[in-house]
Amino acid sequence: MVKMGELWTQLGSVMASMMFAYAMVKQFFPDNLGNILEKYTQKLVGYVYPYIQISFDEYTVEFFRRSEVYSSIQSYLSTKSSTRAKRLKAHDVKGSKALVLGMDDNEEVTDEFQGIKLWDIVMGSYLDHVRQEGKAIAVSNRQRKLYINNTGKGAKWSHVVFEHPATFETLAMDPKEKQAIINDLMKFSKGKDYYKKIGKAWKRGYLLYGPPGTGKSTMISAMSNLMNYDVYDLELTAVKDNTELRKLLIDITGKAIIVIEDIDCSLDLTGQRKKKKQEEEKDGDEKDPIPKRPEEEETTTSKVTLSGLLNFIDGIWSACGGERLIVFTTNYVDKLDPALIRRGRMDKHIQLSYCCFGAFKVLARNYLDVESHELFGTIERLLGETDMTPADVAENLMLKSDTEDADSCLKSLIEALEAAKVEVRVKAEEEAKLKAEKEEKEKEESGNSNHEVKCNGTIDKVKGTSVAEVKENGVTP
Ligand SMILES: Nc1ncnc2c1ncn2[C@@H]1O[C@H](COP(=O)(O)OP(=O)(O)OP(=O)(O)O)[C@@H](O)[C@H]1O
Numbered sequence: 001m002v003k004m005g006e007l008w009t010q011l012g013s014v015m016a017s018m019m020f021a022y023a024m025v026k027q028f029f030p031d032n033l034g035n036i037l038e039k040y041t042q043k044l045v046g047y048v049y050p051y052i053q054i055s056f057d058e059y060t061v062e063f064f065r066r067s068e069v070y071s072s073i074q075s076y077l078s079t080k081s082s083t084r085a086k087r088l089k090a091h092d093v094k095g096s097k098a099l100v101l102g103m104d105d106n107e108e109v110t111d112e113f114q115g116i117k118l119w120d121i122v123m124g125s126y127l128d129h130v131r132q133e134g135k136a137i138a139v140s141n142r143q144r145k146l147y148i149n150n151t152g153k154g155a156k157w158s159h160v161v162f163e164h165p166a167t168f169e170t171l172a173m174d175p176k177e178k179q180a181i182i183n184d185l186m187k188f189s190k191g192k193d194y195y196k197k198i199g200k201a202w203k204r205g206y207l208l209y210g211p212p213g214t215g216k217s218t219m220i221s222a223m224s225n226l227m228n229y230d231v232y233d234l235e236l237t238a239v240k241d242n243t244e245l246r247k248l249l250i251d252i253t254g255k256a257i258i259v260i261e262d263i264d265c266s267l268d269l270t271g272q273r274k275k276k277k278q279e280e281e282k283d284g285d286e287k288d289p290i291p292k293r294p295e296e297e298e299t300t301t302s303k304v305t306l307s308g309l310l311n312f313i314d315g316i317w318s319a320c321g322g323e324r325l326i327v328f329t330t331n332y333v334d335k336l337d338p339a340l341i342r343r344g345r346m347d348k349h350i351q352l353s354y355c356c357f358g359a360f361k362v363l364a365r366n367y368l369d370v371e372s373h374e375l376f377g378t379i380e381r382l383l384g385e386t387d388m389t390p391a392d393v394a395e396n397l398m399l400k401s402d403t404e405d406a407d408s409c410l411k412s413l414i415e416a417l418e419a420a421k422v423e424v425r426v427k428a429e430e431e432a433k434l435k436a437e438k439e440e441k442e443k444e445e446s447g448n449s450n451h452e453v454k455c456n457g458t459i460d461k462v463k464g465t466s467v468a469e470v471k472e473n474g475v476t477p
């Protein structure tokens with residue numbers, strides 16, 4: 001049996017060599033004589049040559065585009081040929097991180113599939129395998145991109161190569177929560193048939209919320225690195241109207257993460273996060289929880305409406321392309337319109353919060369290569385008593401000079417945590433004192449209306465400063 005197989009293999013090689021020699025000789029015959037010769041040679045070869053040949057053209061007939069099947073086969077064979085063929089050709093394939101190695105002319109490789117030499121296999125299932133594997137290899141080789149829509153460019157994306165080093169491994173958060181998010185993402189990426197079965201577009205919405213510096217943007221980069229998806233960072237305030245928004249959506253390919261950062265600021269389309277934050281700090285808690293619609297805003301430059309955005313997320317166009325994640329981030333989840341974040345639109349709500357001990361351990365491992373330390377107990381206790389963002393913890397753990405080491409960084413973190421704890425207590429005492437003073441003055445005011453303006457002014461000013469300072473330090477009052 002083995003001998004027979006070898007015999008066929010040798011015969012195959014001999015026939016291939018004969019056909020190559022024939023191709024050389026054919027050049028020296030006039031055209032019509034060459035054609036006759038070809039016809040009879042093919043017939044003759046057909047009697048003795050036991051194999052079927054399938055050719056794949058490099059370019060499609062339509063618009064001379066490069067054939068997708070050809071590219072997949074090329075990617076697939078590049079992994080085989082580089083180990084088994086002797087003469088290789090290197091191709092610079094567009095969008096690929098590395099050179100793709102292919103076989104040189106007249107080289108041959110034999111592949112194994114499902115444990116059998118290919119000579120014996122049914123071509124259908126093997127070709128499907130080559131296509132799928134080739135596509136996967138091409139996807140893992142391609143350079144990921146970060147797309148942005150700029151003001152003044154109309155409904156157009158421009159891009160740069162996406163190279164953010166954040167991964168879920170380096171992301172500091174509770175390990176169980178982190179694993180749940182990874183599982184959710186992996187399930188989604190394999191869910192093509194499932195989504196089809198349940199009649200839903202193959203997309204999933206994530207709402208990431210939490211105070212500044214807790215890792216929302218970092219998590220988006222980790223998602224992109226895990227899933228190998230491009231990132232489309234959509235700046236809503238740069239989109240003129242709903243039509244432009246739709247045009248941008250149509251240009252987004254599959255395997256993409258569409259990101260709208262600070263959705264609470266984009267949605268009312270003032271486009272000025274800073275200004276909005278200042279207003280909030282001034283207004284305190286009296287602000288309307290539902291953001292204003294664009295038509296109510298005076299400083300609006302964009303006419304994208306809430307309904308336009310909802311259509312963007314779940315209108316029929318959003319189903320085209322498939323395999324998309326839509327991620328919103330916000331610092332103020334309570335201020336979002338419930339319609340925008342209901343399940344089905346934003347399927348998974350993820351809270352990123354102040355640094356817990358589990359998250360600290362990830363940072364200590366990343367920044368200091370320390371798995372355990374005698375100071376960990378103190379740090380665990382302090383993190384339970386004080387709110388500090390992972391960004392602030394990370395800053396304390398970062399080695400800033402050659403004289404610093406793990407011990408000194410952990411000590412400086414403890415100092416920072418203790419200082420934050422004291423600060424919170426002082427602020428709370430100050431606020432309690434101010435409140436008492438206010439109440440006292442209100443009592444006096446009932447008999448003296450002239451006093452009113454002065455008291456309110458003082459109180460507002462002190463309160464505004466206090467809130468801003470606490471925010472800056474990443475600590476809740
Ligand atoms: N959970 C985290 N794990 C690891 N690093 C973090 C984490 N959170 C913050 N950092 C560090 O702090 C920096 C700021 O974090 P990031 O930009 O992700 O915060 P954010 O939540 O998006 O803040 P904002 O609401 O202001 O946009 C990051 O570059 C990273 O170094």
Ligand SMILES: [Mg+2]
Binds near residue numbers: 218
């Ligand atoms: Mg951010």
